[in-house]
Amino acid sequence: MKSVRVFKIALALLVGAVIILAFAACQREAEAQPVRIGVAGAHSGDLASYGLPTVNAAELVAEMYNENGGINGSRIQLFIEDDVCQPEVAANTAAKLVGDGVVAVIGHICSGATFAALGTYLDSDILAISPSATAPDLTQSGDYPNFFRTIASDDAQAQMQVSFALDTLDVQRIAVLHDRGDYGRGLAENARDFIEADGRAEVVVFDGVTPGAVDYSAIIARIQQSNADAIIYGGYHPEASRIVGQMRDRGMDTLFISGDGVKDDTFIQTAGPASEGVYATGPMDLSGNPVAVEAAQRHRDKYGEEPGPFFLEAYAAALALFNAIEIGGTTYEGITNALRNNTVDTSVGPVRFDARGDAEGVGFAVYQVQNGEYVELR
Amino acid sequence: MNYFLGLFVSGLTRGSIYALLALGYTMVYGIIELINFAHGEIYMIGAFTALILASVLSIAGLDAISILVIASLVAMIYSAAYGFTMEKIAYKPVRNSQRLSALISAIGMSLFLQNYVRLAQTSNFLPFPTLIPRLGFLQQLTFQVTSAQFVIFVTTTVVMILLTLLIKFSRVGKSMRAASQDKTMAMLLGVNVNRVIALTFVIGSATAALGGVLISSFTGQINFYIGFMAGIKAFVAAVLGGIGSIPGAVLGSFVLGWTESFGAGYISSDYEDVFAFAILVLILIFKPSGLLGRPENKKV
Numbered sequence: 001m002k003s004v005r006v007f008k009i010a011l012a013l014l015v016g017a018v019i020i021l022a023f024a025a026c027q028r029e030a031e032a033q034p035v036r037i038g039v040a041g042a043h044s045g046d047l048a049s050y051g052l053p054t055v056n057a058a059e060l061v062a063e064m065y066n067e068n069g070g071i072n073g074s075r076i077q078l079f080i081e082d083d084v085c086q087p088e089v090a091a092n093t094a095a096k097l098v099g100d101g102v103v104a105v106i107g108h109i110c111s112g113a114t115f116a117a118l119g120t121y122l123d124s125d126i127l128a129i130s131p132s133a134t135a136p137d138l139t140q141s142g143d144y145p146n147f148f149r150t151i152a153s154d155d156a157q158a159q160m161q162v163s164f165a166l167d168t169l170d171v172q173r174i175a176v177l178h179d180r181g182d183y184g185r186g187l188a189e190n191a192r193d194f195i196e197a198d199g200r201a202e203v204v205v206f207d208g209v210t211p212g213a214v215d216y217s218a219i220i221a222r223i224q225q226s227n228a229d230a231i232i233y234g235g236y237h238p239e240a241s242r243i244v245g246q247m248r249d250r251g252m253d254t255l256f257i258s259g260d261g262v263k264d265d266t267f268i269q270t271a272g273p274a275s276e277g278v279y280a281t282g283p284m285d286l287s288g289n290p291v292a293v294e295a296a297q298r299h300r301d302k303y304g305e306e307p308g309p310f311f312l313e314a315y316a317a318a319l320a321l322f323n324a325i326e327i328g329g330t331t332y333e334g335i336t337n338a339l340r341n342n343t344v345d346t347s348v349g350p351v352r353f354d355a356r357g358d359a360e361g362v363g364f365a366v367y368q369v370q371n372g373e374y375v376e377l378r
Numbered sequence: 379m380n381y382f383l384g385l386f387v388s389g390l391t392r393g394s395i396y397a398l399l400a401l402g403y404t405m406v407y408g409i410i411e412l413i414n415f416a417h418g419e420i421y422m423i424g425a426f427t428a429l430i431l432a433s434v435l436s437i438a439g440l441d442a443i444s445i446l447v448i449a450s451l452v453a454m455i456y457s458a459a460y461g462f463t464m465e466k467i468a469y470k471p472v473r474n475s476q477r478l479s480a481l482i483s484a485i486g487m488s489l490f491l492q493n494y495v496r497l498a499q500t501s502n503f504l505p506f507p508t509l510i511p512r513l514g515f516l517q518q519l520t521f522q523v524t525s526a527q528f529v530i531f532v533t534t535t536v537v538m539i540l541l542t543l544l545i546k547f548s549r550v551g552k553s554m555r556a557a558s559q560d561k562t563m564a565m566l567l568g569v570n571v572n573r574v575i576a577l578t579f580v581i582g583s584a585t586a587a588l589g590g591v592l593i594s595s596f597t598g599q600i601n602f603y604i605g606f607m608a609g610i611k612a613f614v615a616a617v618l619g620g621i622g623s624i625p626g627a628v629l630g631s632f633v634l635g636w637t638e639s640f641g642a643g644y645i646s647s648d649y650e651d652v653f654a655f656a657i658l659v660l661i662l663i664f665k666p667s668g669l670l671g672r673p674e675n676k677k678v
Contacts, residue, residue, distance in 0.1 A: 180648065207642075207646055207647045207648055208646075208647060208648035209647050209650075210647070210650050210651060212603075212604075212607040213607070213650075214392065214395050214593060214596070214597055214607075214608060214611075215388065215391055215392045215395060215596075217384075217387075217388035217391060217392075217639070218385055218388045218389070218392075218638065218639040218640075218642035218643045218647060218650075219642050219643075219647040221381065221384040221385055221388060221643055222642070222643050222647075224384075225381050237503070238503050238599060238601075241598065241599060242597055242598065242599070245598050249524050250524075266502060266503055269504075269505045270503050270504075270505045270598060270599040271598070272505060272598070
């Protein structure tokens with residue numbers, strides 16, 4: 001009999017405790033709803049190494065915010081979902097994140113998966129900010145106003161070369177050459193299209209050269225004949241150094257503009273003095289950026305290894321996104337307007353997004369060979 | 379007209395470059411009927427030897443002409459040693475088996491030498507110094523010919539004439555022709571066939587090395603793979619001219635050089651290789667043994 005009474009008292013106490021706890025939890029939730037953020041990308045499979053650094057970056061930045069009291073008093077809660085970089089999986093991933101009630105997604109990683117997910121997000125007024133999806137159409141088609149990215153698109157180099165040639169060098173006649181490879185031809189075709197769309201200059205020669213050939217004098221003679229002011233070359237340094245060398249041997253001073261396939265010190269070594277004055281676009285130098293240095297250090301401290309691919313872009317995406325939520329609140333309009341109208345210092349430099357969702361001034365810079373080394377032009 | 383002349387000279391340069399390599403190909407084929415696929419690799423080894431030597435000699439403070447001469451001579455001797463050894467290791471043991479065995483052996487040798495240089499040296503492109511000095515009188519010409527182009531053209535012509543004279547009129551040349559016609563009979567008549575074949579490889583390799591020095595000095599950069607690319611074109615040129623014929627190799631090289639050059643200049647350099655192989659197909663349809671090749675007589 002006695003034991004039954006003790007049991008009853010214990011039960012009453014327990015029920016009371018549970019009720020109080022539940023009430024307290026309810027109260028805390030009412031105090032501050034967490035900001036729900038999705039992180040989507042390849043976290044398993046053969047492309048996992050591209051997706052996992054983004055998870056680390058999002059965790060690091062979210063942790064930094066949460067330690068300082070969150071965004072406007074709300075904690076950040078991450079919902080991490082794997083899309084294996086496959087479009088058909090990505091559509092499900094997107095649906096799942098919508099169900100979780102996220103306000104924005106950091107991702108996806110691959111362009112194909114990003115295309116597949118964006119429609120779902122758009123219908124639910126969710127924006128996505130990718131650190132690595134570079135397909136030009138994601139921003140240029142105008143179909144996805146909810147898409148942003150902190151990496152330059154695939155045609156950014158060609159765009160930069162053309163605007164540099166037209167605005168800064170002020171050339172009228174441009175020869176566009178390539179080495180027939182996917183990379184070189186793609187770059188050259190984009191450059192040609194940009195020049196033709198702009199209309200200030202004319203493409204006087206568009207042609208491919210044989211990679212590894214011993215001699216380029218025939219195509220050089222044709223460029224000389226065409227009176228081109230500048231050459232935009234899509235390809236790698238072995239051919240570029242021979243073309244430049246043979247041009248300078250003939251006494252031609254045609255300007256030479258190329259991309260990251262040529263922005264390599266081997267080019268300067270093999271072309272020698274002929275390399276002086278050659279322009280090349282290449283990835284921006286981030287080694288002096290304090291945010292990037294700090295981000296890499298925090299990654300080493302927490303995960304004990306060097307950050308992987310697209311880590312800095314993802315870190316920048318998280319910083320830009322959280323900053324925008326801080327300014328504009330958690331509504332779709334609030335965040336997108338804040339992203340477009342505010343400049344944030346990030347690990348890829350100061351970032352602000354243009355109307356199409358590309359980060360302005362991110363990714364590439366123009367370099368010129370001066371006194372035997374590549375110097376960034378500002 | 380000036381444009382035409384420019385392209386003509388450009389084709390001539392290309393042609394001489396191909397010819398310098400095609401001569402070695404065609405000579406070896408003429409004597410033992412073996413397509414020596416490793417010929418391009420000997421060219422590459424010659425270029426590497428010259429590069430190493432030129433770097434050492436320029437530190438020692440020699441003038442440009444001595445560096446060019448010494449580097450070329452050493453490269454030729456060194457490559458000739460490679461050619462000699464290659465023949466002993468890879469070709470002599472299979473000389474009396476099917477022709478296919480020798481061909482596979484040659485491809486194996488080519489791959490081996492490429493990767494050997496890649497591992498022993500580097501896989502990067504290395505800058506090659508301009509060993510050929512500027513020639514003053516070329517500056518006065520109306521169309522531009524660089525010193526390197528001029529020297530390559532002159533060397534090709536001289537090597538072609540020397541090789542023709544050697545084969546036609548010297549005692550060694552006579553033995554070579556005898557060995558190419560009938561090895562057994564030549565041996566019975568006291569020709570040391572082994573030595574003749576070894577000598578053929580030595581001479582062929584030396585011309586390849588000379589080509590390596592001059593052409594690399596023109597292109598300004600080398601890596602372990604240059605022999606393959608150049609070798610393919612030189613092989614096409616040799617077949618075009620009639621493989622086995624010394625003047626044929628030079629003529630074939632010029633035809634190939636002009637085709638590519640005029641094709642690139644007047645139509646599109648995108649299709650350069652297409653023009654080159656189209657002309658090869660055309661010539662082989664109408665003249666299966668090449669421009670100057672003798673039709674192969676079946677021994678009955």
